[in-house]
Amino acid sequence: MDNGDASKGRRIQAVEISCELLTALERFNSAGVSELAAELGRSKATVHSHLATLLDQEFVVKQGTEYALSLRFVELGEHAKSGVDIHDIAGEEVPRVARETGEVAQFMVEEHGKGVYLHKARGENAIQTSSYVGSRMQLHCTALGKAILSQFSRERIRAIIDETGLPRHTSNTITNSEALFAELETVRERNVAFDEEEVVKGLRCVAAPVTAGDRAAAISVSGPTSRFKGDRFHETLPELIRDAANVIEVNAVQV
Amino acid sequence: MDNGDASKGRRIQAVEISCELLTALERFNSAGVSELAAELGRSKATVHSHLATLLDQEFVVKQGTEYALSLRFVELGEHAKSGVDIHDIAGEEVPRVARETGEVAQFMVEEHGKGVYLHKARGENAIQTSSYVGSRMQLHCTALGKAILSQFSRERIRAIIDETGLPRHTSNTITNSEALFAELETVRERNVAFDEEEVVKGLRCVAAPVTAGDRAAAISVSGPTSRFKGDRFHETLPELIRDAANVIEVNAVQV
DNA sequence: GCGTCCGTTCGCCTCTCGCGAATAGTTAAG
DNA sequence: CTTAACTATTCGCGAGAGGCGAACGGACGC
Numbered sequence: 001m002d003n004g005d006a007s008k009g010r011r012i013q014a015v016e017i018s019c020e021l022l023t024a025l026e027r028f029n030s031a032g033v034s035e036l037a038a039e040l041g042r043s044k045a046t047v048h049s050h051l052a053t054l055l056d057q058e059f060v061v062k063q064g065t066e067y068a069l070s071l072r073f074v075e076l077g078e079h080a081k082s083g084v085d086i087h088d089i090a091g092e093e094v095p096r097v098a099r100e101t102g103e104v105a106q107f108m109v110e111e112h113g114k115g116v117y118l119h120k121a122r123g124e125n126a127i128q129t130s131s132y133v134g135s136r137m138q139l140h141c142t143a144l145g146k147a148i149l150s151q152f153s154r155e156r157i158r159a160i161i162d163e164t165g166l167p168r169h170t171s172n173t174i175t176n177s178e179a180l181f182a183e184l185e186t187v188r189e190r191n192v193a194f195d196e197e198e199v200v201k202g203l204r205c206v207a208a209p210v211t212a213g214d215r216a217a218a219i220s221v222s223g224p225t226s227r228f229k230g231d232r233f234h235e236t237l238p239e240l241i242r243d244a245a246n247v248i249e250v251n252a253v254q255v
Numbered sequence: 256m257d258n259g260d261a262s263k264g265r266r267i268q269a270v271e272i273s274c275e276l277l278t279a280l281e282r283f284n285s286a287g288v289s290e291l292a293a294e295l296g297r298s299k300a301t302v303h304s305h306l307a308t309l310l311d312q313e314f315v316v317k318q319g320t321e322y323a324l325s326l327r328f329v330e331l332g333e334h335a336k337s338g339v340d341i342h343d344i345a346g347e348e349v350p351r352v353a354r355e356t357g358e359v360a361q362f363m364v365e366e367h368g369k370g371v372y373l374h375k376a377r378g379e380n381a382i383q384t385s386s387y388v389g390s391r392m393q394l395h396c397t398a399l400g401k402a403i404l405s406q407f408s409r410e411r412i413r414a415i416i417d418e419t420g421l422p423r424h425t426s427n428t429i430t431n432s433e434a435l436f437a438e439l440e441t442v443r444e445r446n447v448a449f450d451e452e453e454v455v456k457g458l459r460c461v462a463a464p465v466t467a468g469d470r471a472a473a474i475s476v477s478g479p480t481s482r483f484k485g486d487r488f489h490e491t492l493p494e495l496i497r498d499a500a501n502v503i504e505v506n507a508v509q510v
Numbered sequence: 511g512c513g514t515c516c517g518t519t520c521g522c523c524t525c526t527c528g529c530g531a532a533t534a535g536t537t538a539a540g
Numbered sequence: 541c542t543t544a545a546c547t548a549t550t551c552g553c554g555a556g557a558g559g560c561g562a563a564c565g566g567a568c569g570c
Contacts, residue, residue: 009518010304011311013557014269014527019312026334033548043529048549049265056266057274058367063469065536065548069335071364071371074389077332079281080324109326112313116326134330214318264549267527269558288517298560303518320517 017042018050022069025060030068077134081118084109085213089251091119093219097244098123101237103223105244106131108144110216113160115145127224129203140166140180141173143195143207147218149180150187151209157184172198192238193218197225204228206237208245212252219245272297273305277324280315285323332389336373339364340468344506346374348474352499353378356492358478361386363399365471368415370400382479384458395421395435396428398450398462402473404435405442406464412436427453447493448473452480459483461492463500467507474500 017040024039025031031039037047051067054060061070081087090107097105098121107119114136131137139145139160149157158177166175174180187193187209195205206228207220221237228237272295279294280286286294292302306322309315316325336342345362352360353376362374369391386392394400394415404412413432421430429435442448442464450460461483462475476492483492 009307010558011308012269012273012304014267015273015305015308016312017528018267018270018273019309019314022331026331029334029338034546044548045530045550046528049267049527050270052264052549053266053270054274057271059274061366068338069331071332071335071339071366071373071389073328073335074332074371074373075391076277076281076324076389077326077329078387078389079284080326080328083284083323084326111316111326116329118326118329132333134326134333136330265527269526272559289515299517300519300561301559304558307518 014050017046018054021047021050021054022059025067025069030063030066032066036067084118084215084217086210086217086248086252087118089248090210090217090219093244093248094119095121097121097219097221097241098126101221101223101240102126103221103227104129106144106220106222107210108137108142108148108218108220110139110148113139113163115139115142115148125223125227127203127222129200129222138164138167141169141195141198142220143193143205143222144218144220146184146187146193146195147207147209147220148216150184150193151211151216154181157181169199170197170201172196174198190238191242194233195222204233206233206241208238208241210245210248212249217248219248269305272301273309276302276305276309277314280322280324285318285321287321291322339373339470339472341465341472341503341507342373344503345465345472345474348499348503349374350376352376352474352476352496353381356476356478356495357381358476358482359384361399361475361477362465363392363397363403363473363475365394365403368394368418370394370397370403370473380478380482382458382477384455384477393419393422395419396424396450396453397475398448398460398477399473399475401439401442401448401450402462402464402475403471405439405448406466406471409436412439424454425452425456427451429453445493446497449488450477459488461488461496463493463496465500465503467504472503474503 020040021036024036033044033048033051037044040047051060055062058072059070060067094105094107102123102125104126105121106117108115108117117131117133117135120131120133137145139149161177166177168175174183191208193207197203202225203222204225205220205222207218210217210219219241221241275295276291279291288299288303288306292299295302306315310317313327314325315322349360349362357378357380359381360376361372363370363372372386372388372390375386375388392400394404416432421432423430429438446463448462452458457480458477459480460475460477462473465472465474474496476496
């Protein structure tokens, strides 16, 4: 029973402050000492010495009087990605799905109870979506997320719901945990998850779970309701995306 | 006179430890408490509480008994990249250069006295190179680096050399600062920098400075000596890469 | 069973580091 | 040019944070 988080043990306050600082810099893109001090509810002196340390460590850059995230994070991010064993394989499959469907194809893995987009490719007719590589999303409201949740035990899902809740995005969002469990059951049966305008009105999505490697993952196609309906939505695309998931799983074995 | 780093002021030891921890995790991909404690020369207890904090903050993941960098860094990395104003423009130009030449094209910006690769595209005949998006390189030994250094004042270059040195990679590496200054003078005159097997034997490279936006940058083509010689190396490619740099600069103005 | 490795926890004691206040710079307005 | 209102930066103090050694508890491998 090694629970992921929530264990006891000591926490280092100074590290917490620096982490919050980096997170704030992510929101601001670039900010000065006073601005950040106000944001964190800390003294300017404290923020200043933290920034000086992060600058020394090259985790932050300083242009004039403003601080910003350093490109060091690009390097760390690449390493983190390469730690996901099926990352490269999915990287071949996602553009293929995008090309064949002409829509947006994406790949997501679970981390800390949230979904992280790791690949995104746009086909010929692809619409604009707000997700980007690295962005995080709750799992209950997307097809990708539901395809991931379907791989977990009831207790694990319960824990995730308790931590993050089931906030509503549109009138179709599932906000009731029993309804979610019921839907996940059908996902398991059909091996496909759907998003019928549960995040954004007019946007539908089909996703299949990818059960390979050490993390829960999923692959999807997204598009407008105008093209995502009838047989294409209920038969053609599910089959296509299940195949894509299968290709990833099969290739993963050989690694 | 706001010097980039090296200023006085207090440093937070706990933050330094966590930064070193993250850097160690980058090297190891994944590691346990004891391993990391040994690596940093710290007690297991200390490392443990730092990891617990970083886990809480979701900067690190724990699988079983091993810790690894979280995908959070992918998100932070994307934000850091988007902070480089010419990033997207260069992202269009690099693949074009790769396609037109059939070789490897790359884009680099300076940060903390080092060069960071931000784009890499491979043409039809592209060879394998060890660089990847996010990887860092000293500036004295690559064409990209020299194209970047050519944009700096003598004092700034002096400071960078003093900090990082001029380590040798091949018999062609410039390891003498006067020779470097002389070479940079010709780079400024011709607006192109060359790498004649100064990093890897058999690998040549042509780069042009990109002076737009808030950071020094450069764009390049790389290939084998067998194809990088004669007029192509000394005339055709320099002209092509200067044009590409120019396109980025012109497009940057419109932003 | 024992020995050895691991991760985790505990308590002590020091020196870190968060804070408020004072000091510099820097820009803007009068 | 002066004053005012911002900044970033530095200083000194004192509480409590946090680094450490040691003890503990679980997991393997003999």
